[in-house]
Amino acid sequence: MIVKDQPLTRPIAERRGRGVGRTRPCPSAVWVAAVAAMAFAIGAPQRASGGDDGRMIVIKAGTVITISGDEIKDAVIVIADGKIDAVGKNVSYPTESKVIDARDLVVMPGLVNPYSAIGLSSISRAGNKSHLKLADAYYPPEDDTYRKLLEAGYTTIGLYVAGSGLPGQGLAVSTHDAKPMSGLKSEGLVRIAFNRPSRDKKVLAGALKAAQEQIDKEKEATSKPAETKKPTTQPKAKDAKPTTQPTSKPSTAPTTKPAGVKAKPKSKKPTVKPEIVPVIALLKKQEGFIALVEFSRASDVVHFEDAVGKHEFRRAYLFSGRRASDVHHVTGHKLLGEAKALVVLPPTLVNMPLTANPYDRVKAFIDAGCEAAVVPAGDTVAEHERIRERLAVLVRAGLDRGDALKAVTLNAAKVLTLDDRLGSIEKGKQADLIFLDGDPLDPFAEVRRVMVGGEMVLDLEKSKR
Amino acid sequence: MKRQNVETSKRQDIETSRLGGAGVVVVVLLGVSGFFVAPVVAGDVPRLAIKAGKIITMDDVDTIVNNGVVLLADGEVEAIGKASEITIPDGYRVIDAEDEWVVPGLVDAHDHSAGSLYDLNDSVYLTNPGLRTIDMVVPRNERMEDALAGGVTTVLVIPGSGTNMSGFGTIVKTYGNSVEDVVIRAPGCLKIAQAGNPERYWFGVGRTMMNWNLGQTLEKAKAYHESWTAYEKGETPEAPQYDLVWHGFRGLFEKKYPAGLHTQWYQVYMMSILMLHDRFGLNIVTDHSTFDSYKLASFVKERGMYSVVGPRQFYLDRRDRTINGCAARFAEQGVTRLGINTDAPVVSQKDLSYQAAMACWLGWDDHYAALKSVTRIGAESLLIIDRVGSLEKGKDADVGIWTGSPIDPRSQCKLTIVNGRIAYDAKVRRRY
Amino acid sequence: MRHSLIAIAAVIFASTLGLGGAAFAPSSSGGDATISEPPATTKPDGDKKKRGRKGRRGRKRTDAPTSAPTSGPTTAPTSAPSSQPTTTTTSSGPATQPTSQPDEKKDSYFVLTGGIIHTVAGPDLQDATVLCKNGVIQAIGRSLAVPEDAEILDVSGMHVYPGLVACSSRGIVGSEPPENSTDVFGTNMTLALSGGLSTVVTGNTAAKTTFGTLEGHVLRKDLFVKLSFATGAQKHKVREVLGKVRQYLRDKAAYDKKKADGDGEDDEDAEAPDEGLVKGGNAKYLQLIKKEKTALIQADAQHDLVDVCRLAQDFGIRIVVRGANEGWTVPGLLGRADVKVIVTPRSLPGKNEQINRPTGGSIENAAVMYDHGVDIAVTTGSANVSLRGIAGRDLLNLPMEAAYAVRGGLPEAAAVESITLGAARVLGIADRVGSIEVGKDADFTVCDGEVLDFFTTVQWTIVNGRVAYDKKAESLFGHIRPRTPTTQPAPYKFWPRPFRRPAASE
Structure with a gap:
């Protein structure tokens, strides 16, 4: 560990006041060490904020599965203010820190389910309803569903409304503290149901077309001042185009404008249909916007490619259902393997069509170059509880252990665009941790404790006592 | 309530079967009288x-x-x-x-269409050893004219597979005026149906019941046959009581005619062979031999049995995702006593040769053997090679x-x- | 017969291609063979509009000239957009350097070499090479110069047929519109390809069996105007509406003429015919009368067929009859009325003994109608691909159905035509598929024998210049008579056919 020369007198509380502190150049462990040294020297304990009583939390873990890095034996995780401050073997921490002894446990990030409808009332929408946010209508279930998910190790779930077309925007919530009007993320998770192209293709293509037209309109409006006068003849317009073309725009913009747009009467402020707005945000690659595209079989990918055309936007692909047994056809597809896409799959072995030979879709996609996230095999509590067992089967069938664990944590968080906050144990991330009494892929291992945001929300040891 | 219904339907079944039998008798009589x-x-x-x-x-x-x-x-x-x-x-x-x-003339070892089609399945009991298809043969029916148009001259009319043992079949020519004219041999074979179709019998019987029941029936028949044999040899002084139900089995145990077996699928096929061939020593011809029965080709080859394939011709093996021609797979493993059937009217009787063509298309790379399967092999399997199946x-x-x-x-x-x-x-x- | 055809192939060939508007130069004259691309200026615009669907899925189809089928029992009125035969033989440069415009997809070349090419439209060609560019046949001949980046498929000794056309299908491509519903990785599509099918009809749309892609999937939409013409009431209605529409057109013509000729005074009492007559549900009848569309009618019985023929003759509309089981009883009438038929040779309903005239089906049906000049397309009894196990009655064995037409007396060439060019003609898509000609789609069925032979299996099916099915690569039939690099199919000819005798020990 590199120790840089830093002012040692600066109190931690002041630092906390600055917020996250991710941009600071020095490793926080230095600060911790410094503060510890200072505290020792002064002899008067100083309370640092963090944890429930404001102290820093230190976890002494038997094994830490960081996901983003290596697995570390006998490591220490330092948590301050609900966020991970340091993780490593020889990390120093203030003596007054609250120490959690987990030397017989394995600590890993809380599991993330990126696609679920668990606990939702059965809302189903058709057509383009992408402006409707689940967050506005969400109310967490009153029973102990989420508690059970928490016990299974799931700390975060992404919730989406069922239906066809673009049924709305999803919501990511913590299973510990789900609140009606807020969540980890309440905007930008656009669900695109594309599991029946005969129904969904038209909706998607229409939405994209409308959004693109709107973008073109806006672009035209901004570039209008440069254009002195509307060209009267077509050839002239063609000539004029390259000059009026804004060069700084993203490459997704079409090189030519549809002629029909030009001919339309000028309107300073065109009304934008609300359901188009999220699609525009997607096409403009707005921060935090991602589409989760749901397929049911390999053929849907081809249809999706056809419907999307040259439009580019951030997206993850979900293969659900039993019919997705022929995905081996598309693992290397232009949109998937070639594009190193993010693919969401259930952890089940399926038979290829007309065969009795089960194969591992997760591995197939990873081998083709994709990043894979895994959702429970069914949207039930029981399947959430079985997730580690299912993953173990995949690992036995040849899936890499690291890939398997990443699929339910970091990659799953990516689907929710929360990978900067969740999914791994590294500095700056939220302290959503689960403590297991064995290897996560050991079916006999149990989740003993769960920590969310630095707070121990589940402690089986304690409750047993 | 339900039970009553069942009983009623049973009674009706019996009545219809009687009526049907009577009708056929009338037809037969008319035929004999030259009408x-x-x-x-x-x-x-x-x-x-x-x-x-x-x-x-x-x-x-x-x-x-x-x-x-x-x-x-x-x-x-x-x-x-x-x-x-x-x-x-x-x-x-x-x-x-x-x-x-x-x-x-082509020989089809599995046909129903020379009969009336109405009383194919007299599903009165699970085993009906007394029934005979000769009672329902309709010479010169429309379907037999189709058979002639397809070059088919000899068919084995067997009862349907609605019950475990549905009676004795009849070998008939496809042309002739009266039953006497057309019949080559009656009984032609004993029809036994294993699994599959008889499971639809209205008690809902399964394979264990069927195998037990079949074995039991055959044991009785064997005892009957043995008592008569003993009497004929002079070992017992008194003639056993003549019983029409069991008398047909005498020829079966003497191997004068074969048992025609409706059997398919690996397990069922194997059970059929083990019980009927190995345990009872019958001369058996397997009538369907489809699905994955070909995996038992070595069984068939060892015992020198005749396998008649059809009307299905291929099986999709999900283990390696291949389409397997049943006849081709049998032939590949050295089975030469291989016939082809139509199960008319499942496949029209005139398409017997086309069935063989399809067997070729599916990998049976032997044109001559395919032709043999619908002529000589058919006759050999039914033990009528002394009369039909070849030009000699x-x-x-x-x-x-x-x-x-x-x-x-x-x-x-x-x-x-x-x-x-x-x-x-x-x-x-x-x-x- | 076939021998002689092949022998004189090279001679006829040049003329065939010449007619088609493309020329090829044998490389013997200096080895500088070129593939002709007619200059862009000679391209008729109408051609482009009719043949190429532009848009995202549309392939570039602008570089190949069209060619009308050069032979066949009847001339096809539906086929061949009238492109002027371009006699220009100017080549646009060496074929190895295809001119490609910027921003467009790179040209893809596909070459079949060494096969026996059954062009269907013309003579059979031995050891010829077919060069396809962007899914369209660009040149056929020997010693063609092949672009370096071309995908070459050596089919030495194999028989190459145009991709087979199924006049109706179920479950192979999606229901209408197929471009939104087809399972392009579907098992049924693989099976259809293993049967050699490259074009199938779903509902009223002709679609290609483009495995794994939607590019060029839809061939043509709205093939027919489907008419219900079975009951007396239906027949009455059809005739009535057609009569009204025809009368409207006559009135309209008279009115227009009057208006054009008149000096303006008489116009007041002249009344324009009611346009409502040809709107809405009647619009399709207008299309029929104007011969823009063909009617599809299901009819089997003799009296129905007679009524159909009368309808065709009375109103001069184009009709395709599906079924036509009793067509053999009125073949002359069908021929005169220029009614096309889609038949199933093995559909043989029994004779109706109550009626004192020929009834029922006949195996000779296809042959008799063919002899009377009726365009026939052959299709199977069940329009699906089935894995039930009863072989030879579905689209896995479409050629076998045509073989039964041969049994009924149809010449073998006509039987092959009935599942390729003839079927395409009946469907009105003969300008795109059905034969191996310059300018047509690069759809081929490559077999290891004559397609009508029962020992023949399909080795490759090529759709839009892309190998969509390779028997060896696909496990289903790959093990049946496995193809080795040296496999040469048996030289099947007509009788006496080779006849394998078993070993004496058998």
């Missing part, structure tokens, strides 16, 4: 001489004669030879088939004249001769 005599059949059997481009004799040394002559007289094959060797005597009607193939001196004059190989769908059957009479002439009224 149905058609002009073609009446009179002496004509003497025919066929000048043939190619004669596939299907005899035991596989003789093929190019530019030959076949003489048919008194309903039998009189002579076969090269055109240069045989002079056609006077008084023979000459059939010019110098561009055509002359083949034996002294055998029945059952001949098909084709424009090419009968297996090729492009070839047409121009003339079918049964028992020396012209039964079908495409020039008069072409059917296929």
